[in-house]
Amino acid sequence: MKRIGGHGHIAVWIALTLLILFGMMRYDNFASPYNLSSFLGYNSMFVLISVGMCLVIMTGGIDLSVGTVAALASVVAAQMSSHGLMVALPAGVAAGMAAGAVNAAMVTGLRLPPFMATLATMLAAKGAALSLANNRTVPVDWASDFTALGMNKVANVLPWTIIVAIGVVILAWIIVERTSLGRTVLAIGGNAEAAHLMGLKTRRAEIFVYVFSGACAGLAGVFLASGYGAGQPLEGAGWELAAIAAVVVGGTLLTGGMGSVPATVAGALLFGLVFNLLNFENGRGTISLSAHWQSVIRGLFLLIVILLHARLSRPAVKN
Amino acid sequence: MIPRLDKRMQGLLLALAVLIVLNLVITPNFLSIRSLSVNISQVATIAIVALGMTLVIASGGIDLSVGSVMAVSGALAPIVFLSDWARADPSLGLAASIVLPLLVAALCGLFNGVLIAFVGVQPIIATLIFFISGRGIAQVLTNGNLQTFTNPSFTWLGTGRILGLPVQGWIALVLTLVLAWVVRRTVYGRYLLAVGGNERAAVLSGVPVARVKLATYMIASTLAGLAGLIVVAINSASDAARIGQLMELDAIAAAVVGGAALSGGRAPVVGTLLGAVFIQLMGFTLIANGISDEMTLIVTAAIIAVAVWLQSGRRR
Numbered sequence: 001m002k003r004i005g006g007h008g009h010i011a012v013w014i015a016l017t018l019l020i021l022f023g024m025m026r027y028d029n030f031a032s033p034y035n036l037s038s039f040l041g042y043n044s045m046f047v048l049i050s051v052g053m054c055l056v057i058m059t060g061g062i063d064l065s066v067g068t069v070a071a072l073a074s075v076v077a078a079q080m081s082s083h084g085l086m087v088a089l090p091a092g093v094a095a096g097m098a099a100g101a102v103n104a105a106m107v108t109g110l111r112l113p114p115f116m117a118t119l120a121t122m123l124a125a126k127g128a129a130l131s132l133a134n135n136r137t138v139p140v141d142w143a144s145d146f147t148a149l150g151m152n153k154v155a156n157v158l159p160w161t162i163i164v165a166i167g168v169v170i171l172a173w174i175i176v177e178r179t180s181l182g183r184t185v186l187a188i189g190g191n192a193e194a195a196h197l198m199g200l201k202t203r204r205a206e207i208f209v210y211v212f213s214g215a216c217a218g219l220a221g222v223f224l225a226s227g228y229g230a231g232q233p234l235e236g237a238g239w240e241l242a243a244i245a246a247v248v249v250g251g252t253l254l255t256g257g258m259g260s261v262p263a264t265v266a267g268a269l270l271f272g273l274v275f276n277l278l279n280f281e282n283g284r285g286t287i288s289l290s291a292h293w294q295s296v297i298r299g300l301f302l303l304i305v306i307l308l309h310a311r312l313s314r315p316a317v318k319n
Numbered sequence: 320m321i322p323r324l325d326k327r328m329q330g331l332l333l334a335l336a337v338l339i340v341l342n343l344v345i346t347p348n349f350l351s352i353r354s355l356s357v358n359i360s361q362v363a364t365i366a367i368v369a370l371g372m373t374l375v376i377a378s379g380g381i382d383l384s385v386g387s388v389m390a391v392s393g394a395l396a397p398i399v400f401l402s403d404w405a406r407a408d409p410s411l412g413l414a415a416s417i418v419l420p421l422l423v424a425a426l427c428g429l430f431n432g433v434l435i436a437f438v439g440v441q442p443i444i445a446t447l448i449f450f451i452s453g454r455g456i457a458q459v460l461t462n463g464n465l466q467t468f469t470n471p472s473f474t475w476l477g478t479g480r481i482l483g484l485p486v487q488g489w490i491a492l493v494l495t496l497v498l499a500w501v502v503r504r505t506v507y508g509r510y511l512l513a514v515g516g517n518e519r520a521a522v523l524s525g526v527p528v529a530r531v532k533l534a535t536y537m538i539a540s541t542l543a544g545l546a547g548l549i550v551v552a553i554n555s556a557s558d559a560a561r562i563g564q565l566m567e568l569d570a571i572a573a574a575v576v577g578g579a580a581l582s583g584g585r586a587p588v589v590g591t592l593l594g595a596v597f598i599q600l601m602g603f604t605l606i607a608n609g610i611s612d613e614m615t616l617i618v619t620a621a622i623i624a625v626a627v628w629l630q631s632g633r634r635r
Binding site for chain 1: 381383434438439440443444445447448449450451452453454455456458459462463565568571572575581582611612613614615616617619620621623624627628
């Protein structure tokens, strides 16, 4: 059932590989340890929220709250940072899970449409982040080991954040591919009514995806505070849409029922890579595209991917 | 099809009445022309965008691109009336600075509509494209610079008064009445509700579904374009990075509080206006009485959740 989107997934990997090869051949410092580590460090946050979003979208839902929930978690983690990483990290993740639980309660308990439920949480999380932080950025405690997560690198190349993010990706992948929970997630997206009638524990699976997405956003917030040295209540605007775009580029249909965790990761990296390549191209000095062009190109890129998907897996919408 | 006050509308009206009475008691100078004008000019742009959003939601879709469309039209208007030929012929320049941005906005809607109606892309994804690119296009148009200007005839759109109240409030009111009529009395209105209510049935019964959707997204974008012009006129300045930011969420919230259902098939145009007014007045009440912006956000979130819950509860 999942294999229907197969060629779409391969296309994402091919595109990613080609772009990387292009970058390596064209720009001297593209494959440098510095570029690699800053690229992976920054995008580890987007990989995380995209994977959480992917699971939610597989059930046919959506989570608009990930950006402001990450901001809230960054504030919580920064405030707890003096107690060390082992306290601040769980605290940030717990804040994200709490927000996810609120989403889950509204979606599964009150049966609100996910779009509106998570929209409400998005606003509330922003309000909570701002009032916790007193409308300011919250500096972390540099004396503790909190910033090690976001700033230290394995062998000076791989940031710890990407390693943790990869761990979460693998966990999500195993859950989707190998567990009954994952099969239920996909079944809900395929046909919620039928899944329920078949005796699948649909409510449990729906609660799981929202709490998981909240946890991913919370962890991304911890990365943010740890990597940039401050809890940032106003960060995260538009992250939800970047994550949705990554999921779509990865070939997961918004109607749910099918999807791929690894392809979503590739989608998130592709988006980051477009930015990265553009910066290098500007650095060569032959053309000069202002930062404003980046979003135009990003949108064009999304358009191309969507048109390709529409050709590859033409859904029978009409008739 | 006689306009009747259904339960939803009654609830909303009651809530509004409570809020107004509360303000009369606790907020000083609530009825002054000044605070009335502040509220009206803040709510008008949201209401205008929300009207278009209501039609889109009624068709079973969603439009995330409205804020970016506002930025594009808001960036275009000063470019037009500050150009040499417009200065040479100010009245033609003024007309062009309103018509041209609205046309471009309609084209943005055409782009959304084609993707959705003919390519079969889901509305949230299709409009996400212009959400991402549109603001960038507006910034490229203006080089990312703040455009300031003095052009009294253009700024009348945002600062003028009719009977002592802001022009844009009257515009929002007239548009509401026109669209309410369109939804109830025109073929397009009937088709729109049919498409949103049951798209398959609409196709089978010969409704031109694709054309209806196309028209709906074009209307929504054009209204967003108008709202962009008003925002620029209010400020006598155009900042492409800021115009219409987060407008899509405000508009969706207003439409839903006003009684629109994301599943489609319902176009409570008047309710949307009331929904926008309600959210505005709620925020005003909280802030005027010393509640912080952050708490106001949280309260707004709760109101949205409760409003959606009340509607879904009554629908079953």
